[in-house]
Amino acid sequence: MITISALCKRFDAPGGKSVEVLHNIDLEVPDRTITAVVGPSGAGKTTLSKCVSLLEKPTSGSVLVNGTNLSVLTGADLRKERRAIGTIFQSSALLRRKTVAENVALPLDYLGVVREDVHKRVHELLDHVGIGDKADRYPGELSGGQRQRVGIARALALQPQVLLSDESTSGLDPEVTGSILSLLKTLRDELGISIILITHEMDVVRTVADQVAVLRAGTIVESGSVRNLIADPYSQIGRQLLPVRSTPAREPETLLFEVTYGTRRVVPADWVSLLTEKLRARVGLLGGVVEDIGGASSGRLHISVTFQGLQHEPQDIAAYLNSLGLHAKALNAAPRAQFEMAETA
Ligand SMILES: Nc1ncnc2c1ncn2[C@@H]1O[C@H](COP(=O)(O)OP(=O)(O)O)[C@@H](O)[C@H]1O
Ligand SMILES: [Mg+2]
CATH class of the missing domain: 3.30.70.260 (ACT domain)
Known part of the structure; x- marks a missing residue:
């Protein structure tokens, strides 16, 4: 479970000033749920995602993963706890000169996992995401949806408790998006992980999310379970959904x-x-x-x-x-x- 409390993020701006792009964000992401974060471009979605994956340090407030405040850790402790969070990058983030199996193995190699174990784990992961037969192919030989599956397998390599996806289905056609979303649901149900899905597509939220938070100009303006918000005749996001x-x-x-x-x-x-x-x-x-x-x-x-x-x-x-x-x-x-x-x- 992730608990984001009173999270603020400021960036330095020219002229010695600073701008606050996230104001007092409170958000709870329980295990075994998919939480969508939606909002217009520039609202702060990517910054929020980076604060969760510790690529950015919050200016104030905290991000707890299963009760541990990751934002105060440094060095080896930070590297260890960071494994709890897997990030699905855009499919273009795959290394083109490495095979699918080598791409998925990267985080394991980096950790120094022994070769045999890497081989076994990579094949399990590829089976899990439905591309067990593509291990020796290169990213350029795969479809967009298959490349996205490689990205998901790589994000799962270190057995994270949380999976972050920032617009990872944008640009895929609706059928492929549908199959990726059902894969995410399967991962939620089978691995019990929580998934934070940043998206601007309402169809994606309606199809896959258990809860949704709407970010506007750095503030969460509406949040709750997708079903409850749709049931509320006064909810703006409910009407959009x-x-x-x-x-x-x-x-x-x-x-x-x-x-x-x-x-x-x-x-x-x-x-x-x-x-x-x-x-x-x-x-x-x-x-x-x-x-x-x-x-x-x-x-x-x-x-x-x-x-x-x-x-x-x-x-x-x-x-x-x-x-x-x-x-x-x-x-x-x-x-x-x-x-x-x-x-x-
Ligand atoms: N490293 C940075 N330095 C300064 N400003 C930034 C930086 N990253 C993002 N911003 C600003 O923060 C705001 C939110 O950006 P972002 O999180 O990328 O929004 P979204 O993902 O919702 O489109 C934008 O105004 C953006 O220009
Ligand atoms: Mg963004």
């Missing part, structure tokens, strides 16, 4: 809602029919997505509700949806405070 585009309803007497699937209970698949029956209303679907995220349905939809007889207040509709495990936000009625309510247990 599961966007909905809808057609505005034309009838002025229609109530419009944004509905998200809560995480505490299974939402009945026929909730639209239930709503229609309960309210004797016409319910229109204007746009939306329902999909499996992390093993359960997540969804965000825009609906319209038009009454045929008896009128209902927006908060009553929201309360009924809430009882079905859904969160509702009125898009054209009362302000938020009026019917934001706790999800009933």
Whole structure:
């Protein structure tokens, strides 16, 4: 587990000044989870990743890996503990004149591991990432996805507890990205490691991440479990992760809602029919997505509700949806405070 606390990072700037690019970052990355860090270019993602891998020293604050504060270590202690963190570099970081096996062996050779053990370990690693048959090839003979697998095998060579990936899937086509992401999930599940995945691709976050932190101008502005953020109708990152585009309803007497699937209970698949029956209303679907995220349905939809007889207040509709495990936000009625309510247990 990694615990980042009150981390600040300043860089010296021309004219004797300095700029703070990370302000008071708190982030916990539990074992066996994939944490995505997203944010616009220049937000400080790479700097954060370098502070975790100890390529940069935090100006203040701490990075604990399983309780050990790596940022205060030096010399041999630092080199030893640094092995706990593996970094997946861009595939271009492979040495072109060395074979795949030699590339993966580099960190082991560097440590002075004996030749036979290196050979055995390298072949295990290559099997693990699905390219056991490519040991004697050169990077130039491999596809982009295969090169990325070599990079992952090399990052795993010293049995790290944490794997850091800074935009390692950018530039790969979607199918290859998909296969690399499923490999990362397998590594999370089989090795129990935590993975910090820096990315600007929302699809990547939705497909693979357990939790996400949004970095903007050096500050974490939103963080939490991907499912919870998607379920929160007021979360900005939740909306980016599961966007909905809808057609505005034309009838002025229609109530419009944004509905998200809560995480505490299974939402009945026929909730639209239930709503229609309960309210004797016409319910229109204007746009939306329902999909499996992390093993359960997540969804965000825009609906319209038009009454045929008896009128209902927006908060009553929201309360009924809430009882079905859904969160509702009125898009054209009362302000938020009026019917934001706790999800009933
Ligand atoms: N070594 C450095 N010296 C000075 N400024 C730096 C250095 N590294 C990064 N920065 C600045 O820190 C900010 C964050 O950069 P970076 O962490 O690379 O962002 P991201 O990876 O989110 O695009 C940028 O404004 C960048 O110019
Ligand atoms: Mg970067």
